[in-house]
Amino acid sequence: MAAPADSDVIAAIATGQGRAGIGIVRVSGRDLEHFATQLLGATPPARTATRATFRSGAGEPIDDGIVLFFPAPASYTGEDVLELQGHGGPVVLQLVLRRCLELGARIAEPGEFSRRAFLNDKLDLAQAEGVADLIDAATEAAARSALRSLRGEFSARVRSFAQQLIELRALVEATLDFPEEDIDPLDREDARRRLSRLEQEVARSLALGRQGSVLRSGLQVVLAGQPNVGKSSLLNRLAGEELAIVTEIPGTTRDLVRQTIQIEGVPVSIVDTAGLRDTDDAVEAIGVARAWEAIGQADAMLLVVDAREGLTPADAAIRGRLPAKLTPVTVFNKIDLSGDAPGVELQGRAWRLHVSAKTGLGIDGLRKTLLKLAGWQPEGGDIFMARERHLVALEHVATALARARQSALRTELFAEELRSAQSELDSITGEVTADELLGEIFARFCVGK
Numbered sequence: 001m002a003a004p005a006d007s008d009v010i011a012a013i014a015t016g017q018g019r020a021g022i023g024i025v026r027v028s029g030r031d032l033e034h035f036a037t038q039l040l041g042a043t044p045p046a047r048t049a050t051r052a053t054f055r056s057g058a059g060e061p062i063d064d065g066i067v068l069f070f071p072a073p074a075s076y077t078g079e080d081v082l083e084l085q086g087h088g089g090p091v092v093l094q095l096v097l098r099r100c101l102e103l104g105a106r107i108a109e110p111g112e113f114s115r116r117a118f119l120n121d122k123l124d125l126a127q128a129e130g131v132a133d134l135i136d137a138a139t140e141a142a143a144r145s146a147l148r149s150l151r152g153e154f155s156a157r158v159r160s161f162a163q164q165l166i167e168l169r170a171l172v173e174a175t176l177d178f179p180e181e182d183i184d185p186l187d188r189e190d191a192r193r194r195l196s197r198l199e200q201e202v203a204r205s206l207a208l209g210r211q212g213s214v215l216r217s218g219l220q221v222v223l224a225g226q227p228n229v230g231k232s233s234l235l236n237r238l239a240g241e242e243l244a245i246v247t248e249i250p251g252t253t254r255d256l257v258r259q260t261i262q263i264e265g266v267p268v269s270i271v272d273t274a275g276l277r278d279t280d281d282a283v284e285a286i287g288v289a290r291a292w293e294a295i296g297q298a299d300a301m302l303l304v305v306d307a308r309e310g311l312t313p314a315d316a317a318i319r320g321r322l323p324a325k326l327t328p329v330t331v332f333n334k335i336d337l338s339g340d341a342p343g344v345e346l347q348g349r350a351w352r353l354h355v356s357a358k359t360g361l362g363i364d365g366l367r368k369t370l371l372k373l374a375g376w377q378p379e380g381g382d383i384f385m386a387r388e389r390h391l392v393a394l395e396h397v398a399t400a401l402a403r404a405r406q407s408a409l410r411t412e413l414f415a416e417e418l419r420s421a422q423s424e425l426d427s428i429t430g431e432v433t434a435d436e437l438l439g440e441i442f443a444r445f446c447v448g449k
Contacts, residue, residue, distance in 0.1 A: 009035065010108035010116075011100040013093050014448030020088030025096045026448055027105055028113055032080035035103050036069060039084075044069040054084060054096050062095045063087055077113055078120025111445025115438065118430060125430030125441070126155045126390065132445050133216055133385045141265025142215040146385040149212075154384040157205055158428050161397070164198050165422045172415045191414075192405075199401045206394045209386035210375060216385050218260075218267030219374040222294050225304035226314055227274075230333040233357035234304060235259065235272040238367075263367050266376050271298070296323060300373045307332035307340050307354060327373060331366065333357055344369055389428075396424045 009029030015022070027035070033043045044050045044067045052067040065086035075081040084096055101107070114131050117123045123131070130149030137143035148154065171191060223231040239259045257272040271294050274287030295301050301322060305315050311330065319328060328350035335342060335356045342362030345352040351369055355362030404417035430438075 009103075009105040010112055011097060011105035012108040012113075012448040013097055014083075015088060015093075017090070019090070022085055023088035023093045024448075025084040025086070025093060025100065026108075026113065027082040027084070027100055028075075028077045028079050028108075028116060029105070030072070030079055032069075032082055035105075036067075036082055038103055039082075039099060040067060046071050047074070054086060054099065056095075056099055057102055062099060063092050073120070073122075076122065077116040078122045079116060108447060109443075110447050111442030111449065113449055114445055115442040118438075124152075124155050125438075126158070126428055127152055128430075129387055129441060130154075130385060131449065133387075135446060135449065136216075138218060138260065138267040139215065139262045139265045141262075141383075142267065142385070145212050145215050145383050148382070149385045153382070154386070154390075155429050157384075158425050161198060161202060161205075162422055162425045164194065165418055165425070168194050168198075169415060169418045169422070172411060172418065195401060195405055199398065199405070202394060202398050202401065206391065206398060207377075208383050209391050209394060211377065211383045212386040213388070213391060214266055214374050214376050215383065216387070218269060219370060220269045220271070220297065220299045221370060221373075222271045222273060222291075222298040222301045223304055224273050224291060224295055224301055225318065226306075226312075229304045229306045230357045231272050231304045232257070234302075234331070234333060234355070235270055237357045237360060237363055238270055263371055264376065266371060266374055268370055268374070292321075295326075298326065300329060300370070301326050302329050302331045304331045304333050307335045307338040327351065329353070329369070329373070331355060335361060393424045393428050397421045400424065 007030065009027065009032070011025060011027045014024040014026040029035070036043045039054060040052045041055065044052060046069055049066050049068055051064070053064050054062045056062055063086040065084060067085070068083040070076070070081040070083075072079045086092060086096055097107075111132070114123065114128045118125055118128045127150055130146050130151075133146035134143060134150055137146050168191060223234055225231055235257060239261055258269060260267055260269045262268065273291030273294055303315065303319055303322075305311055310332075315330075319330070322328070330350070330352050332338075332340065332352065332354045333356065335354050336359045340354050342356070342365065343354050344362075344365040351373075353362060353366055353369060355366055357363075400417045400421035404414050404421070407413035407417065
């Protein structure tokens with residue numbers, strides 16, 4: 001019977017593709033001293049950067065570099081770890097990796113190093129996800145929030161909630177399990193105060209988590225409208241550079257033009273699209289079809305119209321085709337020509353903005369509106385990176401606590417709701433986690449991490 005995958009020696013190139021001054025091959029497994037001796041001629045000293053020659057099976061040099069050896073359990077994965085730092089050429093790195101495979105290692109799966117760190121109690125699940133979020137961070141604010149999760153700030157908050165639940169459950173369940181013992185009656189008022197405090201703390205963490213989710217996912221914004229209303233000029237103004245070609249000729253933009261900017265640390269991906277109109281031009285028709293496809297995938301769409309003409313029947317027809325999930329946002333552009341004043345209006349759930357992409361009038365109001373559409377409400381420096389599963393779990397915790405408050409006079413139901421809340425908290429850090437969830441989470445990591 002084959003050995004379990006988690007007992008294999010794994011290896012992978014841990015640096016990005018392409019040429020670089022330095023490239024790293026990482027190896028993790030049990031008892032790597034013999035492995036290191038065959039590859040390097042000797043076992044390197046622990047936790048000391050050592051110059052070494054990486055050798056082939058015939059003893060010929062593959063590369064000269066630096067080796068770092070981290071014996072278990074004092075390593076990232078909790079196993080023996082070798083980091084082979086050589087020259088960053090694709091060929092030489094592949095040669096070093098091939099030699100590691102000859103010595104019995106196998107290619108690591110995406111995220112397998114971090115998965116082993118989790119399984120060996122070096123990281124909890126929220127911290128492991130913080131590793132991937134830090135690598136993927138698109139803005140400085142997102143990186144800071146991901147680092148907080150990686151360093152365990154979010155996990156500490158979750159464990160604090162769990163400890164409070166354990167103490168509260170102990171009070172409640174003592175009256176259920178040992179009614180005949182000499183136990184002080186449950187102080188219902190004390191339990192109510194504890195529960196109320198916990199509800200407030202969970203609500204606060206859920207709000208911070210939602211902000212972290214905004215930093216992680218950002219906002220996908222599509223600029224759409226009729227030809228020649230200034231969509232490309234608006235993209236250029238928001239991006240701060242000339243990305244899209246701007247002419248007086250309708251239909252200049254025929255394909256999607258994408259650019260990611262950041263507003264107060266929130267990543268905003270802006271997509272400029274072809275003008276929406278019926279056309280006999282086959283190429284332009286493809287661009288129009290792609291525009292509608294982008295609109296269907298967007299978090300927000302700015303319907304750009306010419307302020308001199310106002311909202312025409314053609315514009316109204318475009319707005320009528322928008323997916324129901326999108327908040328109506330109409331941008332009246334070219335106020336430098338219409339004479340209108342810059343401004344932002346909210347009518348019901350529909351936004352109306354007056355701007356000039358040419359002069360920049362009203363653009364600050366547009367940026368603030370985009371943040372509101374993203375749900376961004378900065379609440380200080382303790383925002384942590386959150387994933388959808390974290391938010392769902394915290395929402396379930398909040399719901400269970402609310403049900404517990406409603407059933408406070410029925411001790412059995414009260415205790416059951418507290419148990420349910422604790423189970424949801426444990427799922428965040430991985431105290432209780434299904435293998436399928438682990439596979440889904442770590443499969444999204446990059447190879448070598």
